[in-house]
Amino acid sequence: MSTEAPKLSPLEKIKEDSQFLRGSIGEELANDSDHFDKSDIQLLKFHGTYQQDDRDKRAELKKQGGGKAYSMMVRCRIPGGRITSKQMLAQLDLCDELGTSTIKITTRQTLQLHGILKKDLRETINRINEMELSTLAACGDVNRNIMCCPAKRVGGVHDEMAELTDALTHALAPQTPAYHELWVTDPETGEKTLEGGGPVSEPLYGPRYLPRKFKTGIALPEDNCIDIYTQDLGFLAVVRDGKIIGYNVLVGGGMGTTPALKRTYPALAKRMAFCTPDQAIDVAKAVIKVQRDYGNREDRKVARMKYLVDQWGIEKFRRAVEEYFGEPLKDCTEDEVTGVDDHMGWQEQGDGKLSYGLSVENGRLYDNDQIRLKAMMREICTTFGTEMRMTGYQSIIFTDIDPADKDKLIEIIKRHGAPTTEETSTVRRWSMACVALPTCGLAITESERRLPSLIDDLEQPLAKLGLEKERFTIRMTGCPNGCARPYNADIALVGKAKDKYTMFLGGGWLGNRLAYIYKDLVPSDQVVDEIVAVAKIFKTNRNEGESLGDFCDRIGKDDLLGMTEASE
The missing domain is CATH 3.30.70.2500 (Alpha-Beta Plaits)
Structure with a gap:
């Protein structure tokens, strides 16, 4: 060092x-x-x-x-x-x-x-x-908003995860x-x-704070709804007999990249060590201190912690964390991510009440002549007065709904012109986009304003192929910075030039695999055709139970290109 x-x-x-x-x-x-x-x-x-x-x-x-x-x-x-x-x-x-x-x-x-x-x-x-x-x-070179599974489950591991989220938020602020x-x-x-207010000092960050932004998330193995592999620091809960006995600590995830600079790239987090619940805060601080003291402060393009982890290797990084923490850590348990739940629709909370997850396209709440999402939110908040939870897929969960009030909630949603989750197509439900134009200074092309019409054009062809219920993620960003976490999705469209996108395939909804570049500089008006062509090959050649991302990963770029070209 x-x-x-x-x-x-x-x-x-x-x-x-x-x-x-x-x-x-x-x-x-x-x-x-x-x-x-x-x-x-x-x-x-x-x-x-x-x-x-x-x-x-x-x-x-x-x-x-x-x-x-x-x-x-x-x-x-x-x-x-x-x-x-x-x-x-x-x-x-x-x-x-x-x-x-x-x-x-x-x-x-x-x-x-x-x-x-x-x-x-x-x-x-x-x-x-x-x-x-x-x-x-919420922004800047510090630990940002901590993500955690938003599902409300009373009296179980979700309460423990929420408590850790709050404790980390306070400790890392x-x-x-x-x-x-x-x-x-x-x-x-x-x-x-x-x-x-507080003292005029920064005992954790110091006067220069971190070299770059830092993101933290907490997830369950059976429910990676917060994309734990994309976080700088991830806590994957290890549950035994209904109680969290500790966390597998993951480090070094990050989506941003600059395609023209080969030294930059997206990365998924790596398994580092296991910690007990009472060690979690001090382990988090130790990880941040390693990044604070050894992260790249010369070149912001390679200043995220993922580059330090890759440069050193996970063992050297772990030793440095243990040095700051003050004692050795145990190895990770065998627990790994196995599933994802977006928590949409009706779900039981475990206390006799229900939660309802409403799919909100690209997370935008607005009112116009056709749909009045803000007015809907006002009436739901006023009528029920309950807590809500935002999801990592830009949607919202209404909690603590009495079963007798199910119809009342759905009536409010429909009366304001909003589609219920049950009326939302699977492909739209699992899609998301960053803001992009006109306000983001980094955007190269459209994202949030383009994705809805793209989904409109995809729904019918997918239905004709019998894939309307197939779950796969489509993520669109206006630039390679990756704010909508595109690089581990089944399908990603990343802005590369005006009205042109780099098309990625082969990630997956589990979020534990990076996608590959399938085609570059795809014109906006050809994107749907490209996706449908891949969907046709997937429909014909998939193995039983195989997801779209798994299929694209198994076939690989070259063979998939050959198969789609041969089918034209």
Whole structure:
């Protein structure tokens, strides 16, 4: 382990000089500009907000001699996706009053608002804190929103997993008081509008925080609904006699890549060691400290922990974790991922009540002439007042429904024009997309706005093939950064150029295998034909019980290309 001081990237210096994430954010909030400067843009991410501009308006504004249509995206930190009806109603109010009148359920079980103007940013984040939620560490080079199985099962292992999620969220959160100073303190009087804050130090992260973003998830072997292999740090529950005796710790997952740079690539997490429940927090801290001290701070393209794990090898990485932890860890048990449940439809909670998972296409809550998802959410929250849980597939679960109220809930959903989960096709239910255009600055082409029509065009051909009930994942992203976790899906479409996608095949809904590039630069209007061609070959040549991803992996790229070309 080299002790030579690294050559820092420019962002590392910004973090180090920021006085624990203060920067000049306070001064910029007080000026009349409609946007922040470059340094504060980076620091604001740690506070849970990104500066964006509406790319649909760029050309017209340029013609008019103007600048960009700037706004902020604000993301919450909602551990395990658990949110109360009161909090959801307050979020809906925020999106109507200060945002663009839509809310996005993210792929990490939280909510984000778009279109917040700079002048409204302090009010937005302050109001989120008044809801007893937070935006701190929803973005930035720290541990982000912790994912956990959202299913409500009373009095069992799910409660233990939720408790660990909350404990880790608290233990791994940044300690800087800058967040409360900026967002929950009255700028004129200096009085706190809420209790909070902390010491002027970062005992876990230090003044430069982590080299790159860090993601954590908790799953069950029979239910990998949070895609544990894509996490920097994963805790796979080991259950014996109905109780969690510990966790298999996985490290080094990450989806982002830059195709033009061969040194970058997606990676799945590797099994490292076993820990008991009372060791989990300290093991998590030890993993973070290894990444903090040895992760790449020179080149952000290769700064995720996956590159450190690959460079060192899992044994060397484990030894470093054990050194920080203070004692050796046991080897992983044989427990591995065997299944996935998206928790859609009616499911029993174990206490006589039910939960209902509603499939929300691409996680977007909005109202228009055909469908009124926000109005639906308002009525459900007001009528039932129960807790809800966001899923890793951008959908939502309504909990604590009395069996006598099943018809009432479904009637509310249908009355607002929303399809029930039972009315949603399997291919649509298992698809998801990132935001992409027009607000994401990294997007190369469409994703969220393209996927619904793509699914529309796929449903009938799949039905004709008798595959309408076949479960496989389709994930679409507007760029290779991989926010919708494309690289371990059965089918993935990753933006490569305007209206063109790289098509990946051969992952799977279990999430434990990377896909391969099947075709590059596929035009948007040819994507459906390409998928249907593969589906036809799958239908004819699959083994009994074989999934689409398993089939594509078994056949391989070259033979599959030959088979589809021969069938044309």
